[in-house]
Amino acid sequence: MYQGQPIAVVVAESESEARHAAARVKVDYRELPSVFDAREAHRQGLHIAPPRIFSLGDVEQAWQTCDVIVEGRTQSGAQEHVYLETQTALVYPLENGGLRVVSATQSPGMVQRIIARVLKLAMTQVEVDVLRLGGGFGGKEEQATTWAAIAALAASRVQRPVKIRLSRSDDMRWTGKRHPYDADFKIGLDCSGKILAYEVSFYQNAGAVADLSLAILERTLFHASNSYFIPNVRATAVSCRTHLPPNTAFRGFGGPQAMFVLEAAIFKAAAALQIDAAEIQRLNLLQEGQAFPYGMPATECRAGLCWERLQEKHALSRRQQAIDDFNASHRLEKKALALMPICFGISFTATFLNQAGALVHVYADGSVDVSCGAVEMGQGVKQKIRNIVALTFSIASDRVKVESTNTSRIANMSPTAASVGADLNGQAALAACRQILQGLKRVAAGLLEIEAEVDKIGIEQERVYFNGQPTTIGWNQLISEAYLSRTALSAHAHYATPGVYFDRSKEQGRPFAYHVYGCAAIEVTVDCLRGIYRIDEVVIVHDGGKSLAPEVDLGQVEGGLMQGLGWMTIEDIRHDSQGRLLNDTLTAYKIPDIHFAPEINVEFLAKDNPAAILHSKAVGEPPFMYGIGVYFALVKAIQTFNPAFEPEFSAPMTPEKVLLALYSET
């Protein structure tokens, strides 16, 4: 059980009637012991599953060779998704007991499967349709399902259309958030700053049931060493069962929590070695061919390239000098700069999810209709799919329509998550287009009476080309002829990411198709009189591949960064001793506003990426983790004012913590 668990559903003619009736429900209950803290749950042996351990080399032996070893603890807080559209679903009863479900979900396939299970229907009886979401960020990957199933249950009982929509505070109180993590770390280095060994234990606060916690925990382990090579690693992670609503996917999916701990360890080690944390970061960046703790070697590794490009192009040493000068001449305002390198693996770590289907129709008028398993939630996946289809047929993109995501058109779809919506569904759409193109080329060859030379036919800018020369046949004529000659103008294709696998008995494998790298420089100014701060500017070099839609990718980097900055600074989820959420409104839970937003300057490395469609790279999640740097920038600025301050590595770094730190005496 958890605080906020739904136990009854009231169905009424109007929302206000339903709310009035629900308020009259009397519940007999008695209180049982409860726990809301991960470490306490761990102490009581309350686990979702046994711990997992990733290891590389031999940590125990490595400690002997270290010049300095530091240990510590960290905490990172929960984060509310604040998708502007709250959880919602609308269900229409159909003939023969079937249902049509319009759901705000990232997982139409999951909603279909669960409703079928709840109502004992065949999956053919449940059609789920998703046009687009008012934001998802992971919060509607698993957790849209409950509400859709409740509406489906009600609609099937009353045989009337039923809509459910959570109010903002219902949504905040009843749905899961980013997992809070506690961690213990121990890090050993030689005197130059080279990391020799790293040991870390993660305590994940899962909430009451598993949800996606174990997959998130696994990704925490995958990213325990972030963008660094560490020869000896032992990372342990355990998912702790508490009485909070089940925590769930949120952009980064356990990766940010892991990276925060390692950055804290590096920061503390830098203090012990009396060198700049950036020196340790630089010295230990992953290089081509070095292995991650799960055995996969880093290939096309751009950790160093992003770092150097950021240093050079954005003149970080000059920037640092300007900061030092500012600090020397300002008693009550202190600036600091922190760097944040990132490395994020792309693919679902549950290997079977790395598949997708697409269905392409070319209509007789030459317009093209695409269905696939990707849900649009603001990440621009439809724009990317549209560009892929327009590019593949070489037609104007306004001929292409990307349809709603619908389980009747695409079966067994994976959730739109793990940043791979465009990667997987784009490949499937590309394959479907190529099937149709083959038929079209045969038709063109027939029209040109050159059947034997069909491989010399191409289409460019809506015109048939032969041997590189334009012909008189345009797109519309070609399609019309294809139809009249009874050629297939529809195709379905399936794609499965090649070469990904993971052996959980050994905790080794190649779970990712590729990695995304990047580095951010974050500059802050702290008002040391009031304890308030401003994030001045964030400069990013991002390893973006050949973009499928440059304006979309830029927006993903900027938006992901902002959520990361919010997580580290002002987004502070608070519960009372009974696990009740205290800040269950947008008055009390503050997300970044336009005044909070820093200047953001992004440079993309537009390098080839043979591992993804048209050499692009996934972009949704990685930029979130740039935000982690702001914590360390704030700590540096505080220490400039108050050298006695020793950080507790407890995020978010709220203005309260900043002021208390500025005037702390130990």
Added chain:
Amino acid sequence: MTRLVLNRQLIEDHANPATVVLDLIRQRQGLTGTKDVCREGDCGACQVLLGSMRGGRLRYQAVNACLLPLGAIDACHVVTVEGLNGESLNPLQRALVDCGAIQCGFCTPSLMMALTGFFLNAETSNEQAAIDAVAGNLCRCTGYAGIKRAITRLCRQFDLAGSPPERRIDNLVHWQILPAYFSGIAEKLSAIAPRDAVEQSPDAVLVGGGTDLWATRPHWLHTQSLAFLSDSADGVRFDANDCIVDAAVTIEQLRTSKLFRQLFPSVTQDFELICSAPVRARATVGGNLINASPIADLAVFFLALNARLLLVSHDASRTVSLKDFFRGYKQIDLQSGERLQAIHFNRTAAQGFSYEKVSMRRHLDIAAVNSALGIEHADGRIVTARLSAGGVAPVPFYFEKTCAYLQDKSIAPATVLAAADIARHEIAPISDLRGSAEYKRLLLRQLIFAHFMKLFPEVIRWEQLHARQ
């Protein structure tokens, strides 16, 4: 019955006057471009433009439809995004699309309303002012960078300085920012006959802007008789040595009042922290005082001005000092049948005045601690001092003992340190969502330092305060 023009059409609606415009638009009119997200004025996703005839001219403001009761919009023009749409994207929509200001799209319609509101009202195409105009619109997707790019482009594209207020609507129609039907709205509104005055029930709930009432008690209001105050015509005025602020003045009217800016040169920036443009457009000064929240921004402001409240009933009136008005947590000295008419303070109190506010998010957030200090001084000595703070007591707090101590003291670091120490013992903050008691005590001290450092930068310097602690 409420009569209004909704986009292009005159409509009449018989719903309870407590019904909010958001529900009228979405549920009764089926216009779903306006989004229902937080219902307390924090996210701005339900913003609409509210137009009415004032001073013989049609004027618009972007307001939050979730906090706007039907009873307050009789004979007004309500514009939703559907009322801005034409056959193709207008230049504002085009800029949002081109500059990456849109991801999931849920905040976009209201962003359109806020931007259109800016173009209707701004004197010049100033980017910072445009950013303030959209600061009440939360976006979780874009990181605001695309929105800023769109604003930069639009401010360069359209020069508002050349468009006088009386021609603005026609200019915006010409620029295709507004559809052509806007040119006929003034006539349509003028044709709506004024309502007959109705006798108000003596225990009717007085509604100013309604921004707090509808955020906290929307259901209760449906069961009450409501009396809607009309817009303040008086606003801010000077009478001999007094400044008189009409209780029905909105925060935006106060912020932009020329007289008030004369007295408080930093008021434009100080009040930007208080609430977003669409809330400032509705929330009244009187409402903020009557609400009596312990962190009421304006209560703290006026306490340090030693303000007096003019309370009137149908047959009498009396004046009460603001510091005596707050009796306990959300308890005020207001009798049944009485209402707050105006706030008076002596203009000399505005000399030597400082306002400070610290909250989790710098802008548009509830204060952890806010504070104001007013000081009259001569020859390096304090004649009188008035210090107030919110978030440190069950009421907006006036520091009697600290003020008594400060009287006739020299303006010196030792005085400030002693005052901060006395203030610290006058308060009893509690640990809550806004911060721990320890934090609030420390923060109050810092804000007292900040007041003195701002007011007397030559005499009170940080080094001296810091060294002596």
